[in-house]
Amino acid sequence: MCYGISIYLSEPDSLNKDWIQKAAKNGFQYIFTSLHIPEEEGFSFVEKVKWLGETAQDVHMEVMADVSPASLERLGLKFEELPLLKDWGISGVRMDYGFTAKQIAWLSHSLKIGLNASTVDEAQLSDLLDEGLLPNQSEAWHNFYPKPFTGISKQALKDRNALFHRFGIRTMGFVPGDDRLRGPLHEGLPTIEDHRHISPLDAALELRELGTDKICIGDPNLSEETAKGFSYLADGTVPIYASFNKGYEHFWNSTHTNRMDPAQYVIRSVESRGMVAVYEPDPSSAYTFERGLITVDNKLYGRYSGELQICLETLPASPKVNIAGYVRKESESLLKWIGSGQKYIFLD
Incomplete structure (x- = not known):
């Protein structure tokens, strides 16, 4: 382009x-x-x-x-x-x-x-x-x-x-x-x-x-x-301005790719499960994960541990999933363009 x-x-x-x-x-x-x-x-x-x-x-x-x-x-x-x-x-x-x-x-x-x-x-x-x-x-x-x-x-x-x-x-x-x-x-x-x-x-x-x-x-x-x-x-990379919670700041300036078989409700990072970090469960009072929330699967999720996702719709919360941060309002509209195989980067 x-x-x-x-x-x-x-x-x-x-x-x-x-x-x-x-x-x-x-x-x-x-x-x-x-x-x-x-x-x-x-x-x-x-x-x-x-x-x-x-x-x-x-x-x-x-x-x-x-x-x-x-x-x-x-x-x-x-x-x-x-x-x-x-x-x-x-x-x-x-x-x-x-x-x-x-x-x-x-x-x-x-x-x-x-x-x-x-x-x-x-x-x-x-x-x-x-x-x-x-x-x-x-x-x-x-x-x-x-x-x-x-x-x-x-x-x-x-x-x-x-x-x-x-x-x-x-x-x-x-x-x-x-x-x-x-x-x-x-x-x-x-x-x-x-x-x-x-x-x-x-x-x-x-x-x-x-x-x-x-x-x-x-x-x-x-x-x-x-x-x-x-x-x-x-x-060819979609820029996503995001805010991350303490302990997840390393995701800033990291580039990810949505899976070739994109999920309906979340954007799944191909690269995140190859990262060596293991996340302990991080209790949250949230009952739901809202659109734009950035989550990471913790060690309770077994082989999915470490997978980073961006919620595309409101989803039920899970003790197996930690809240890492959220997409800032000015970038929420860009999520719909992160389709199959599309690269994106988190910016501060």
Whole structure:
């Protein structure tokens, strides 16, 4: 899975540079920017674009720029000169309205191309391919939606992803941030409407489940904790922030794998039973184990002794099972994405 961030050229260079450096440190691989947002005025686009390209190259991130015919005027370029953007550090362009199929196909032989995943239909896609569009140089980018209740549905995104995958084209979707939200509405910038007010990590994992190949943060920042969480997602590991009781602190920063035959009611750690620790019974007044509770089987459980589990539902308590800790509230929603063979890590 590939993750990226959005940069808005009207933001101060210092804020953009901090965001880029934070993203690069946490495994993000590309940058999206738009060259035709109406409110972005009052500065030299050429200087800003070149600055962005150079800054991205310094941290080995690609840049995809959203362009329109009006953008070309701002950049002082003719369409035939767009391949020169590579010299500015721009890897590709997302092309929406105002360009012909022949133009887009021609440009795919020089730059990476982003198509509009939400509006290009199968007939238009066939025309592009007939004109010579290179699928391995092309991606389909969904829109983000600043206005509440205007984002698309999960099923619509899944269907569109399937369309482009049939033609060998990867897809990208947006999730909101959780720190500085983009103005003027400050309502988050998701592709899917139901993602507007949920954790960016949760939204990213659902986009992955719906067949999205690349995921981009629409807003101009993430909290430090969430950015760190994405560094684990980039490695295929679900980050779970947890609190552990005394005697179980060694589970922090430990990586586990859910069994290939996942249980219905608990997440069972493959690795935990290979650990040498033996746990004495730890009496608890609990009558039930609530969802999100982290438990360890004690020596009364015989050959299961040492197995670590995360409760997915409320379960009856047992004297054979100790309470080791609990998943923190901000990570509870991520438990549903720890399926068969999925790795996860406990973070403090």
